[in-house]
Amino acid sequence: MKFKVGSMLVLAGALLLAGCGSEQTEDKENVAEFVDYTITGVEPGAGVTEAAHSTMDAYENLQGWTLQESSTAGMLASLQQAIRKEEPIIITGWTPHWIFEEYDLKMLEDPKGTMGGEEEIRTIARKGLKEEHPEAYKIIDNFNWTLDDMQEVVNNGVDRPFPEVVEEWMTANSDKVSEWTQGTKKSDGETLELVSTPWDTERASSELIKQVLEGQGYKVKMTDVEPAIMFQAVASGQADFSVAPWLPLTHQSFYEKYREDFDDLGANLVGAQNGFVVPSYVDIDSIEDLQAK
CATH class of the missing domain: 3.40.190.100 (Glycine betaine-binding periplasmic protein; domain 2)
Structure with missing residues (x-):
């Protein structure tokens, strides 16, 4: 697609x-x-x-x-x-x-x-991802961070590349990253498709989970799309997951339209507004x- x-x-x-x-x-x-x-x-x-x-x-x-x-x-x-x-x-x-x-x-x-x-930012995954990539699914399901964490990365990313800022944040917060990957086996190069939206907040969280998974041996392709396309891609299986949906208001109509066709793994951040x-x-x-x- x-x-x-x-x-x-x-x-x-x-x-x-x-x-x-x-x-x-x-x-x-x-x-x-x-x-x-x-x-x-x-x-x-x-x-x-x-x-x-x-x-x-x-x-x-x-x-x-x-x-x-x-x-x-x-x-x-x-x-x-x-x-x-x-x-x-x-x-x-x-x-x-x-x-x-x-x-x-x-x-x-x-x-x-x-x-x-108050809004939550949720994680959604395509049907079948849990069975096909159980280790990646665990990491994605474990992923969560705070409003202050995201604000720090967003602020530092104003005049610096997000990959650089995220790598720096991961080094300073290795204990949190370890919690997300704890008990999972490394990949031998499996490819995952991540869809996001081009807001700074989602650029931050998507780049973060991308680097976490890459650190575990996965190859992650990240694509920024419009919200409707994001939900459609995950629901149809053309993308594996997203950490970008805002609920209960911002993306409510897309969420309700495709709700039966993806897994909702819950909030990865609370307190957005x-x-x-x-x-x-x-x-x-x-x-x-x-x-x-």
Whole structure:
């Protein structure tokens, strides 16, 4: 199968304002007017893009607001430009992400829960993988790490190659890696197909499990694809596994469509989150604080 490379990101919003304590920071209506009641989003069709539309429909104060669908690169470029000019902007984002290390941000409360709350990143495998590659299956099933672990790799991968950063992390955390491989036999060169999505979070976790398996003698081919293709590939057996699905919200529709055709090995990370985000100095704590048009 020839995989179609795409991108998918989860949703948050970051509101970056001109000068702490400025009139714009204090006047919520001025902020809404400045951004023209527009949130700069990511790719159309992404799970969090759909969640954003649902959230804007659910909150009365967001009626009349617009979600400007763009791309991940476009959204980040708009964010960086706004920061340089010290202008307000509302963007789509997520955690873990390096912007939370670069800037002092906070997640807005979501009283209606339409953004889905805390997310898990799951591991899924094709039917039959356990019987055909039992040792690899054990390692994949054992794989799990913390939000802080992932954040460290994502942050260090901003300006360095992920393979280099992951190798460094594995050396510093050899005890965790040993737990994943404990009791398994090394491979004599079996090949595994790993599918992922091109988010930094999934680039980190996929590169990590790839290197762990390669350390056990496997040859791992990793391909970044759109989320729909990721689920389809594992469900059809054209890929062996993925450590990239976000649930229960972000990839819910794909998960439900293919659920009977793959093994769900459970969470490999908990605590990821989608939501609207503002800098900590902004006197807005809830989605309900955003001003209506």
